[in-house]
Amino acid sequence: MATIDRFDRGDRSLGDRILDEYGSLQGILFLLPSLLLLGFIVFYPMIFNGILLSFRQFTLDPSLVNPWVGLENYQYWLFGGGQALFLFSIKMTLLYELVVIPFDLMVALAAALVLNETLPARPLWRGLMLAGYAAPPVAAGLTFAVMEQAASYGVVYNFLNMFFSVPASGGITSNSPWAFWGVVFAKVWRDFGFMYVVFLAGVQSIPKELYEIAKVDGAGPVRRFRHITLPHLRTIIVTVVMIRTIFTIGKVEIPWAVTQGGPVNYTTFLGVAIFKQGFLNWSLGRAAALGMMFSLAIIPLIILWVRTETEDYD
Amino acid sequence: MSHETDTDDLAANTAAGTGTGSAEANRAGLGTGSGRSWRFETARQGLSWETHYKPVLKYVALAILMIWMLFPVYYAFVNSLKTPEMIFTTSLGIPFLTFDPVAFSGRNAWRTMWSAFPFGRYLLATFVVSVGTAGLATVCAVFAAYSFARLEFPLKNSLFVLAVAGFAFPIVLLAIPIFVLLQRIGLLNTYMGMILAFTAFTLPYNIWLLRGFFEDLPENLEESARVDGCTQIGAFFRVILPLSRPAIVSVFIFAFLLAWHNYLMAFIMGSDALHTTLPVALLELRGTFFVRNFHYIMAGTFLTMAIPIVMYMYLQKYLVEGLGSSAGVKG
Numbered sequence: 001m002a003t004i005d006r007f008d009r010g011d012r013s014l015g016d017r018i019l020d021e022y023g024s025l026q027g028i029l030f031l032l033p034s035l036l037l038l039g040f041i042v043f044y045p046m047i048f049n050g051i052l053l054s055f056r057q058f059t060l061d062p063s064l065v066n067p068w069v070g071l072e073n074y075q076y077w078l079f080g081g082g083q084a085l086f087l088f089s090i091k092m093t094l095l096y097e098l099v100v101i102p103f104d105l106m107v108a109l110a111a112a113l114v115l116n117e118t119l120p121a122r123p124l125w126r127g128l129m130l131a132g133y134a135a136p137p138v139a140a141g142l143t144f145a146v147m148e149q150a151a152s153y154g155v156v157y158n159f160l161n162m163f164f165s166v167p168a169s170g171g172i173t174s175n176s177p178w179a180f181w182g183v184v185f186a187k188v189w190r191d192f193g194f195m196y197v198v199f200l201a202g203v204q205s206i207p208k209e210l211y212e213i214a215k216v217d218g219a220g221p222v223r224r225f226r227h228i229t230l231p232h233l234r235t236i237i238v239t240v241v242m243i244r245t246i247f248t249i250g251k252v253e254i255p256w257a258v259t260q261g262g263p264v265n266y267t268t269f270l271g272v273a274i275f276k277q278g279f280l281n282w283s284l285g286r287a288a289a290l291g292m293m294f295s296l297a298i299i300p301l302i303i304l305w306v307r308t309e310t311e312d313y314d
Numbered sequence: 315m316s317h318e319t320d321t322d323d324l325a326a327n328t329a330a331g332t333g334t335g336s337a338e339a340n341r342a343g344l345g346t347g348s349g350r351s352w353r354f355e356t357a358r359q360g361l362s363w364e365t366h367y368k369p370v371l372k373y374v375a376l377a378i379l380m381i382w383m384l385f386p387v388y389y390a391f392v393n394s395l396k397t398p399e400m401i402f403t404t405s406l407g408i409p410f411l412t413f414d415p416v417a418f419s420g421r422n423a424w425r426t427m428w429s430a431f432p433f434g435r436y437l438l439a440t441f442v443v444s445v446g447t448a449g450l451a452t453v454c455a456v457f458a459a460y461s462f463a464r465l466e467f468p469l470k471n472s473l474f475v476l477a478v479a480g481f482a483f484p485i486v487l488l489a490i491p492i493f494v495l496l497q498r499i500g501l502l503n504t505y506m507g508m509i510l511a512f513t514a515f516t517l518p519y520n521i522w523l524l525r526g527f528f529e530d531l532p533e534n535l536e537e538s539a540r541v542d543g544c545t546q547i548g549a550f551f552r553v554i555l556p557l558s559r560p561a562i563v564s565v566f567i568f569a570f571l572l573a574w575h576n577y578l579m580a581f582i583m584g585s586d587a588l589h590t591t592l593p594v595a596l597l598e599l600r601g602t603f604f605v606r607n608f609h610y611i612m613a614g615t616f617l618t619m620a621i622p623i624v625m626y627m628y629l630q631k632y633l634v635e636g637l638g639s640s641a642g643v644k645g
Contacts, residue, residue: 026546027467034458034477034517041514042480042488049491058494114375117368125376127627131383134626135619136575138593142600142615143386146608147407153608155389155407189386221363243482250484253577257597271486278490279582291487302482306475 050295053288066285073289082286085265085273093249093269096184101244103188105237108195113229116203126200133193141257144186148172148258156185176266179259183267187254195240202236203229242305249298270294387619394423394613401608423609430610431599432587437617439505439584440591444573446509451516451569452562458517459524460550464536474525481518485578493582503586511583512573520565527561528554567629571622592618 057069077086115126132140147156150171157171160178167175172182206228214224250271255261261268261276268276274294278287392409393401401409427433461467462474492511493502501507531554539549555562577593584590590598596618599611 025467027461027465027470030457030461030465031467031473033454034521035473037454037510037514038477038480038517041492041511042483043476045491045495046483046488049494050487053491053494110375111379114372114379117372119372119376125380128380129383130626131387131619131623134571134622135387136577136593136622138575138577138596139390139615139618140386142596142611143390143619145600146611147386147389151402151407153393153401153404153407153409155385158407189382215364221368246482247484250486252486253575253593256577257600271484274486275489275578278493284490284494288490291490295483295487298482298484298487302479305482306479 046295050288050292053285054292056285057283058285058288059282069285073286074293076286077290077293082290085268086290088265089268089270089273092180092267096180096269097245097248099180099184100187100191100248101241103184104192104195104244105241107188108192108199109233111192111196112199112203113225115200129196130193132189133191133197135190137190137251137253138257140190141186141254144182144189145173145258148182148185156182170263173259174263176263179263179267183255183258186258187248190254191244191248195244198236198240199233202233206232239308242301242308246298246301246305250294387616387623390612390616390619394609394616396609398606398608401612423613427610427613430607431595431614433595433614433617435588436590436592436595436614439589440574442505443508443512443580443584443591444570446505447512447516447573448566448570450509451513451520452566454513455517455520455524455565455569456555456558456562458521460528460554462521462525463528464533477518478522479518480514481522485515485576489578489582492579496583502583503589505589508580508583508589509573511579512576513569515576515579516569516572520569523568524558524561524565527558531557563629567625570625574622 054073055068055070056066057072058066076082111129115122115129119125144156147154148171150157150161150166150168154171157166160166160172166172166178172178210228211224214228219227249269252271252275255267255269255272256275259267261272265273270290274287274290277290278284389409392411395411396409458477462470496502496507496511501510535553535557536546536549539553540546544552574591575593576591577597580591581594581597584594592614596611596614599607599614
């Protein structure tokens, strides 16, 4: 604001003049609480503790001295005993992304299109569609875990069992190819709401006249969708897919609640692997090393996303 | 007669005026022979979708989506009203609300869950952390976002990019270093530590959302307030803040829900009984006597889901505005 008021400096109060002179100071002051918090909780631990921890053998036992071990933690994952899990969890994480994101996208788009139609009590339906997104991931995952048991109450199991033969011992959550899908069902149910809201806003911003003109020209519903709806949503889809990809990689809650990373390590995606290593085996050094490697992989993605988001800003 | 040709010409003009679309329609209509009948043909096709299929299909689609969305919530609720024995005799796993006197007597999970497990304390801890986070995050984010949107200071753009990038960084990668840090300074197992951590996680998104909102407000609002004798800070409090209520409300809810939803950090930082939040308690319950505590787990799950869902329903309009405007709809 300092720039606007330069011309009328004459009849301004002393306080305002001080503010103008020190406009930049005020900007920093307003920012200070946030910067302190972010620096203290996010950047300082990330840079100092995170990097340093990954070079130590770190446990919480106070009698141990937590010795420096150099690259041993990295070696463990890349060439040592953790190699198999490391490679496997990378593979499963990629697979998870490749299944969850398109699944999310399709359901969200369908929901947005349906709820953009004129319906009685539409605001109610629009709100109820967000039930999954409002539910905590752990509660959603737990409900799905219960529904996926091979038991009288396991509704998802019973339903799937009509078409496929899922082994009865352990149900969906403890048998290897099924557990993955068990996590995916819960994940899509809980997470598609974000994309749905964004698509709903996007669909609403398409001018109605375009559809009217297309109708006059004889374009059917499929064509109208392909030539009007999709092109209008293209940038939104790209952004949202990017956001969801980044956010899905590191999420622990749903896989943890549904399968706890099992059977064995079948649904131990990278985030779950870090969590298990750190807070179940309590070998924080190894977990930090895995986290550092993971960060190196994810930072380019984040930079790409931030650059597309702030393009108009610079 | 002349009236009819008039309207026909008008329709033909409209169709011709819209370029490629009409060319395609013409091509599609070629099979029927004359220029007159393609218009008739397409109109009829359009009508059959618009009048016959769409009105039915949209309700079918809505019904499928709603059943899919609400079933798990319904499942948790109805099963929470039953005794474990009743749950284990459900057919196909689809529970129905039966008014069984046993379920509504003293064995009902909703009556006994508070004494069987400290659900009251879980609920309180979750509320304290969520409200604290929401309050602190909203205040910090309002000032920071205003600063990014309207004030000038060095390194503004770099700081903004840094703040937003923090949002995308997975919490699990921060969990270990934060745990070690909080342990060292004695903030482990305190509400303060949890609130500070959750606030830091939710801040980047809140700042981003609010900055977008502040930037969309016309600058001459503050200008005219200052002509009327407000100071810059006065203009901020008296003009900008009241106008930003929807955005501020959605930021508050987001921060509240982030804290309410979070399992990972709550598990790490609040491991003692006093600081156990509902998501953490739920997964602990799952491990202990899963079968015997089935109805308690369902009741706890429903409770944990229902409170944010009710909040969402109530504030749906604000939230849709907030989310929709933030996540790339503008760009």
